[in-house]
Amino acid sequence: MPELPEVETVLRTLEHQIKGNEIVHIEVRYAKMIDAIDAQEFTKLLVHQHFIDFSRVGKYLIFGMNDVNLVVHLRMEGKFYIYQKDEDPYSKHAHIIFMLDDGRKLVYHDVRKFGRMYVYDKDVILYEQKAFQHVGYDAFDSHVDANYLYQQAKRRKTTLKQFLLDQSVMAGVGNIYADEIAFRSKLHPETKIYHLTKKDFEMILENTRIILQGAIKAGGTTIRSYTSSLGVDGKFQLQLKVHMKKGEACPTCGNSIDKIVVGGRGTYVCRTCQKRK
DNA sequence: CGCATTCCCTGGGTGC
DNA sequence: TGCACCCAGGGAATGC
Numbered sequence: 001m002p003e004l005p006e007v008e009t010v011l012r013t014l015e016h017q018i019k020g021n022e023i024v025h026i027e028v029r030y031a032k033m034i035d036a037i038d039a040q041e042f043t044k045l046l047v048h049q050h051f052i053d054f055s056r057v058g059k060y061l062i063f064g065m066n067d068v069n070l071v072v073h074l075r076m077e078g079k080f081y082i083y084q085k086d087e088d089p090y091s092k093h094a095h096i097i098f099m100l101d102d103g104r105k106l107v108y109h110d111v112r113k114f115g116r117m118y119v120y121d122k123d124v125i126l127y128e129q130k131a132f133q134h135v136g137y138d139a140f141d142s143h144v145d146a147n148y149l150y151q152q153a154k155r156r157k158t159t160l161k162q163f164l165l166d167q168s169v170m171a172g173v174g175n176i177y178a179d180e181i182a183f184r185s186k187l188h189p190e191t192k193i194y195h196l197t198k199k200d201f202e203m204i205l206e207n208t209r210i211i212l213q214g215a216i217k218a219g220g221t222t223i224r225s226y227t228s229s230l231g232v233d234g235k236f237q238l239q240l241k242v243h244m245k246k247g248e249a250c251p252t253c254g255n256s257i258d259k260i261v262v263g264g265r266g267t268y269v270c271r272t273c274q275k276r277k
Numbered sequence: 278c279g280c281a282t283t284c285c286c287t288g289g290g291t292g293c
Numbered sequence: 294t295g296c297a298c299c300c301a302g303g304g305a306a307t308g309c
Contacts, residue, residue, distance in 0.1 A: 001302070032285095059303085075303055076286090093287095112286045114303070134304075156279070167304075175302070264282090266301070 002074045004139055004172030005215035007059050010080060014063075014106075015054040017082050022050045022101040030095035033110070035118045035130065045119045046070065046098075057138050058171025060131060064122075071118040071131045072108075078115035081107045139172040139212055146202035153193040153201070160196070161189035162263040164208070173208065179243040179268045180211050188276040189262045189269055195277045242268040 002010065023046050028039035037045075049065035056062060063070040072078070083089040085103030095113070098106040108115070118131040126132065137143045152169045163169060164178040173181065182189045184207040187200075196204075241251050246259040250270040260267050 073303080076301085110286095111288070112302085114286065116304090158280075162280095165303085264302090 001076050001174055001176070002059060002078070003174035003177050003215075004056075004059060004212050005177075005219050007056055007061060007074065007172075008216050009219035010074070011054045011056050011061055014051075014080060014082075018051050018100065018104075018106060019054070020050060020052075021104075023047055023098050024101050025099040027097040027099070028095075029097070030113060033095050033108070033113065033115060033117055035116050037119065042117070042119060057127070057132065058135055058167055059174065060135065060171075062126070067122055069120050069122060069126055071120065071126075071129075073116045073131070075110075075112070075114035075116070077112050078108065078110045081109055083107060134168045135171050136168045137170060139170050139208060144170050144205065146198050146205055149201040149205060150196075150198045153196060156193060158193060159189060159262055160187055160191040160193055160204075161265065161267055163193045165263070165265070170208075172212065175265050175267075176240065176243045177208075177211055177215065178265075180241060181208050183242045183268075183270060183274060184211060186273055186275065188274040189267050190260075191275075191277050200277070242270060244268065 026043045026046055028034070028042060031039040031042075034042045045068055046065065049068060049070075051063055051065065053064035054062070055064065059073060061072040061074070063072070081089070081094075083105045087105075089097050089105040089107045091109070093109045093111050094107045095110055096108040096117070098108075100106060108117075116131070118129065120126055120129050120131075127135075137148075149170070153163060156163065158166075160182055161178050164173045164181055165175065179189065181204065182191075185200075185204050187196075187204070242257050245257045245268055248257050249255070250257055250273055253270065253272045255270060255272045258269050258271055260269060
């Protein structure tokens with residue numbers, strides 16, 4: 001599932017591939033992918049627009065076009081593929097096909113159909129729109145510091161894992177990296193956040209950025225081997241230490257990694273290294 | 278307001 | 294081999 005680092009990788013790859021290209025035609029094969037407007041309106045707003053700039057807040061991709069911003073959330077399994085002029089872009093899971101001015105197609109694939117696309121006029125303030133209603137500062141935003149996290153944590157009774165996953169506090173961390181961040185911080189994911197000090201949040205934030213930055217770097221190296229016909233899904237090669245490692249040895253102490261459920265999410269933890277505060 | 282629960286989807290896994 | 298069933302999971306909506 002794409003989290004901040006994968007979204008960043010997808011963005012950079014697409015920037016490299018389609019910056020400056022014009023959308024000449026759109027085929028919407030599954031309209032529920034689009035928020036608030038119908039397929040016809042979506043098409044009307046985007047045809048003849050050019051991909052100008054590429055940015056991101058948390059896990060949301062933002063394509064700046066001439067008159068509108070196209071916002072995309074990949075959720076669980078959303079992927080963009082670029083097909084060459086002579087390639088067949090159709091498949092069971094190809095839901096939206098953007099025909100480009102040079103004959104290539106940008107294709108949105110999504111097996112579970114959880115992804116969402118939003119189109120907003122450039123006249124409106126983007127971050128006040130529905131897509132960003134529950135999205136706080138990006139994890140790399142300078143507004144996010146130890147004091148901010150501490151203040152946010154004070155009034156919540158929730159666990160560290162759920163806090164890290166709460167996009168309204170800090171946007172970008174998903175299930176995989178939340179586990180890795182808790183592990184690197186030597187804190188049990190079920191730690192109640194009101195037990196944590198400002199100093200703890202300093203350490204947690206530092207680890208968050210190290211983990212995310214490391215994954216972006218790993219994605220960046222992977223992406224060089226991508227050819228245009230392969231999926232632009234931001235696969236990364238970062239060595240995960242606990243996530244999906246149930247029963248395997250903890251890289252620090254050698255004890256077996258447990259799988260538990262925290263806030264309804266599958267969670268991997270080393271009982272020995274990660275303490276409840 | 279916070280927090281828990283339900284829903285959206287489908288492939289993959291399990292059990293018979 | 295096939296069928297019924299259950300589950301994962303990000304985030305919005307709903308309920309308390």
